[in-house]
Amino acid sequence: MPGIQxxxxxxxxxxxxxPSQKPIVMKNETMARGQGKYLIENPDQLQRFRAWMEAHGNPNEWLAQDYLDTPGKAPTCYKVIVDCTGEIIASHISYGPPHSMHLRQNRATKGDVAKNSMKELEYADSEFCLDSRAITSNHILLHDDDQTTGGRICLNPLPQSHPYNQTERNILAAHGLDRKVPLLPKKVATTASGIGRxxxxKKGQIDELVLGVDMIQKEGTDDFLLLEVNRRPSxxxxxxxxxxAHSISxxxxxRWIISGSMQRVLQDR
Structure with missing residues (x-):
């Protein structure tokens, strides 16, 4: 789509x-939900990653993307669920561990490595371990009851929603959003809706019923950049x-998404 940064x-x-001059993120295109993303900040990490790629990796699956800082004291990302009609179904800000915590991706076990060679990049005893700074919020890094090291902030407020804690209110303020009733920025909504459509x-037929659109706000600006589009969104x-999320399967x-989206598809015809 034209005009998308x-x-x-x-x-x-x-x-x-x-990477000593500009941090980058190595991203595996086959992975989703925060997996297969590694921040490379120095030549030693790049050397280890390249050695792992030579031993185990498929170059066709990986991208190198500039790492951009986002507003606030933790890495953040807008995540939008949109259907093929352009209807935004839900959205939230995903936030990772605060930069000050220096939380690292080094918690993989020998059992993890046995199942997936990529976990060598996160296994402290591996020669390939990157010890990368954690930049995503996912189940490997977080406890469900600990919002201090990452989580999600639901937007366009929900019928039922937990009160925002101080960490979340600070993130909302840094992004210029209302701390009581935060709404998805119009630029993000417009881009996500256009991508969904x-x-x-394709040619009047459903190609992807639902997509996940990930965008970030560049620190110090009102610029919103598209990170990726997921066909298997959380x-x-x-x-x-x-x-x-704990009580609804x-x-x-x-089933709820399919029912509503199909009704909208039929109405548009």
Whole structure:
């Protein structure tokens, strides 16, 4: 889509930069939900990553993307669930551990490595361990009851929603959002809606019923950049909207989405 900004991104095979000058994120395109993303900040990390790639990796699956700081004291990302009609179903801000915590991706076990060689990049005893600074919020890094090291802030407020804690209120303020009733920024909503329509429908037929659109706000600006579009998005924010991500199952969330989206598709015809 014209007019959409993205961080500078290269296929892994085309990347020959120096992370000591500009941090980058190595991203595995086959992974989702915060997996397969590694922040490279120095030449030693890049050397270890390249050694792992030579031993185990598939260059066709990886991208090198410039790492951009976001507002506030923790890495953040807008995550939007949109259907093929452009309807925004749910949205939230995902936030990772505060930079001051220096939390690292080094908690993988020998059992994890046995199942997935990529986990060598996170296994402290591996020669390939990157000891990368954690920049995503996911189940590997976080406890469900600990919002201080990461989590999600639901937007466009929910019928049922937990009160925002101080960490979350600070993040909302840093992004210029209301700390009591935070709404998805119009620029993000417009972009996500357009992506849903453009990729969801092809020649009048449904190609992707639901997509996850990830965007970031560049620190110190009102610029919003597209990080990625997920065909297998997490439905946590949808489950929150329906009541609670802990009490609503993924299949129930899918049934609710499919029912509503198909009604909108039929209405548009």
């Amino acid at each position: 993205t961080p500078p991104t290269l296929a892994y095979g085309d990347y020959n930069g120096r 453009a990729l969801g429908m 439905l946590a924010s949808v489950r929150d909207w329906l009541g609670s 993924e299949p129930d969330a899918w």
